[in-house]
Amino acid sequence: MKAEPAAQARLLDLQELDTELQRLDHRLHTLPQIAEAVALKQRADALEAELIAAQTRTSDVERHQRKAESDVDQVRTRAERDGKRLESGVITNAKDLQNLQSEIESLGRRQAELEEIVLEVMEEAESVNTEVTRLGQEREAAVAEYTTVVASRDTAAAEIQWDRTRLTQDRERVAADIPGELLKLYDKLRAQYDGVAAAPLRYGRCNGCKLALSTVELNEIRATAADEVVRCEDCRRILVRTEESGLNVPAAE
Numbered sequence: 001m002k003a004e005p006a007a008q009a010r011l012l013d014l015q016e017l018d019t020e021l022q023r024l025d026h027r028l029h030t031l032p033q034i035a036e037a038v039a040l041k042q043r044a045d046a047l048e049a050e051l052i053a054a055q056t057r058t059s060d061v062e063r064h065q066r067k068a069e070s071d072v073d074q075v076r077t078r079a080e081r082d083g084k085r086l087e088s089g090v091i092t093n094a095k096d097l098q099n100l101q102s103e104i105e106s107l108g109r110r111q112a113e114l115e116e117i118v119l120e121v122m123e124e125a126e127s128v129n130t131e132v133t134r135l136g137q138e139r140e141a142a143v144a145e146y147t148t149v150v151a152s153r154d155t156a157a158a159e160i161q162w163d164r165t166r167l168t169q170d171r172e173r174v175a176a177d178i179p180g181e182l183l184k185l186y187d188k189l190r191a192q193y194d195g196v197a198a199a200p201l202r203y204g205r206c207n208g209c210k211l212a213l214s215t216v217e218l219n220e221i222r223a224t225a226a227d228e229v230v231r232c233e234d235c236r237r238i239l240v241r242t243e244e245s246g247l248n249v250p251a252a253e
Contacts, residue, residue, distance in 0.1 A: 001229040003182045008229060008240050010177045011186060011198040017171045021164060022195045028160045033153030040146035047139035054132045061128055065121040072114040079107040182229065189237060198238040209235035 083104060175183055189197035199208030204218055211234050213221075221230050221241070230239045 001181060001185065002225075002227045003179050003229055005226045005241075007178050007182060008238075009242075010174055011182070011238060012200055012240050012242075014171065014174045014178065014186065015196065015198045017167055017174060018190065018195060021167050021171070024160050024164045024167070028157060028164075031153055031156050033149050033156060037146060037149045037153055040142055040149055044139060044142040044146055047135055047142055051132065051135040051139055054128060054135055058125070058128045058132055061121060061125045065118065065125055068114060068118045068121050072111060072118055075107050075111045075114060079104055079111060185229075186238065193235065193237060196237060198240055199232070199235075200242045201239045202242055206232040206235060206237070206239060208232060208237035208239075211235070 178186070186197045193208070196208055199206055201207070201213070201221070205212045209232060211232075213233075217233055221239070224230055226241070230241070231237060232239050
């Protein structure tokens with residue numbers, strides 16, 4: 001393949017832009033805020049699940065408390081009713097009086113048991129409510145931090161995208177100076193060799209694979225016309241002859 005030396009030289013400018021675009025893409029996808037935002041989102045979601053579970057426990061405890069208090073009220077009401085019957089003197093039969101007194105005593109014990117249950121349930125309710133408050137505060141803090149990190153991520157990404165747009169425009173201008181066939185080869189090699197398709201030949205060394213060329217290889221290049229596109233025998237990238245190579249240096253634009 002043949003191309004004017006100046007067009008070959010422009011490949012290095014194009015390669016520099018493509019390498020910088022590649023760096024920007026890497027930065028865009030590896031912003032520290034990305035992983036941080038994911039971790040914070042996971043934490044916020046986990047806290048949300050814990051909060052819902054705690055709120056469900058709160059509802060269960062509140063129902064249990066209402067049931068226990070209702071049971072206490074029922075026993076107390078019945079005990080008060082029996083007490084009034086006992087005090088009224090309506091019941092005169094000794095056995096009936098004994099049974100009524102026994103029932104009042106039993107109701108008293110039952111009321112004490114139920115009141116103890118109410119106290120336990122109230123303590124549990126206080127504990128669960130404290131947990132709900134704590135989880136709610138932690139979730140709000142996690143959401144606020146997540147929002148801040150997302151905003152930072154988006155700002156950093158926007159700055160990178162702005163730089164990328166500018167470099168892409170520069171790339172279009174440089175690519176317009178390169179013949180179509182040479183540009184096609186360059187793009188093909190970029191896909192094959194980790195984004196690096198063209199490298200300068202400096203001081204007898206390919207700057208693509210960093211290997212020194214043999215004397216035979218250098219002599220072959222020296223004998224090659226300046227408009228002939230040459231490639232490194234080791235890495236197969238396009239070798240662009242520079243002033244430092246001393247071999248058919250491309251003419252300046």
